[in-house]
Amino acid sequence: MRNQKSAELDVRSYFPTIVRSKQKKTRTILRGVQAKVMDLCDSYDDALDDLSTPKEQIWTEDERGALQSCYGVKTKVLSKHKDNILAALKAESEVNVQRCAYCMLSDPRTWDHYLPKESFPEYSVYHSNLLYICFGCNHRKSTDFDEEHLLFCHPYFTVDPAVSFLHCQVTIVEGTLAIKYYCAGIGDLQVPGQIAQRHLERLGLITRFAAEASSMVSGLIGELRQHFPGGVSGPALIGVLERRYAEAQERLGINAWDSRLWHGLAHCAMFLGYANEKITANAVPHANGFYEPAPLAI
Incomplete structure (x- = not known):
């Protein structure tokens, strides 16, 4: 998008x-x-x-x-x-x-x-x-269209490069991270928000984005563990998320699924505790054979 x-x-x-x-x-x-x-x-x-x-x-x-x-x-x-x-x-x-x-x-x-x-x-x-x-x-x-309403986002016309109508809601319930993508807008953005939501639903992007986001969060936790083995502070975490948000926007735009993920994590009050729990649960990663040479190719 x-x-x-x-x-x-x-x-x-x-x-x-x-x-x-x-x-x-x-x-x-x-x-x-x-x-x-x-x-x-x-x-x-x-x-x-x-x-x-x-x-x-x-x-x-x-x-x-x-x-x-x-x-x-x-x-x-x-x-x-x-x-x-x-x-x-x-x-x-x-x-x-x-x-x-x-x-x-x-x-x-x-x-x-x-x-x-x-x-x-x-x-x-x-x-x-x-x-x-x-x-x-x-x-x-496929060949779907509607006489009254646009069903899909058109990158030339319906996607504003300066406005976010794709959103990522991150919640943590009983230690489990849940990620939900949706589109919405108010005022002048209400109609494009509705088009974008139909786009997500019809192309199956809600589950696809969430699956990619879950994998990316796991990678983030691993990196945080390397740099902050005793746990990350709130300001440090926000700094990491803000940098990733800026990088994603520059590369793919404000409505890219990964830029919205970093935004969603930054606005989840419980993510800091969740991240630190995951970091300290396995604070010393094992080398897992990193220093062992591979066998010669046959």
């Missing part, structure tokens, strides 16, 4: 190039709807800026097929178009091509139509509708 700037591309430049690459019949159909497609791409941005779903259009069967073929048939022109989108995203930040824009957990390897091309063929190659994400999120998202 990281903000990305819209790739600096112009549909009025690349769409005619894609049209020219088609066979005569398809090319003729596409040229007949080209002006309408350009206008609809403008309205796409307007609708997403307003956090709403663009209206479905009525197309003839031939028009729908021709528009879908712009993406459905692999050509050198389409491959170059995708490469140009990736180059624009990479120029903004390397992380855009290193982490999935939907989950920020996995490597992106596939393209998603934010609005499915089956229902919105006019956006089949529109760069703002093509998002570079991981296979898992693409599979979970």
Whole structure:
């Protein structure tokens, strides 16, 4: 759930190039709807800026097929178009091509139509509708959309780089650490918060984030034990969490799951006691064969 700037591309430049690459019949159909497609791409941005779903259009069967073929048939022109989108995203930040824009957990390897091309063929190659994400999120998202409400966060439009609507609640009950992720906002952030919550639920990110966070907390406790074997003080712990929070924000943004984890831990009054209990429970880590040489390879 990281903000990305819209790739600096112009549909009025690349769409005619894609049209020219088609066979005569398809090319003729596409040229007949080209002006309408350009206008609809403008309205796409307007609708997403307003956090709403663009209206479905009525197309003839031939028009729908021709528009879908712009993406459905692999050509050198389409491959170059995708490469140009990736180059624009990479120029903004390397992380855009290193982490999935939907989950920020996995490597992106596939393209998603934010609005499915089956229902919105006019956006089949529109760069703002093509998002570079991981296979898992693409599979979970499928072709779902809602006529009234956005179901998923769009990194260009619905994710504000300066505002946190992803939150991490950390609680400790009877010595057990519980981590819960959720999205919420008040005032002007209420609608994007609702979109983000649907995003979490539909992509199964609540449990995925919590699992990753639990593992990261275990790693944190291990590091604290190395530096503070007798227990860490409150100010020292806050200092560690604050540094990690800043690093996560710089790398992945304020709505990254790990930046929210450090925030959640810092605001859990019982975490200091929990951490010190874990630290002192095994204050002297065993070398566990660290100094033993490995056998020679066969």
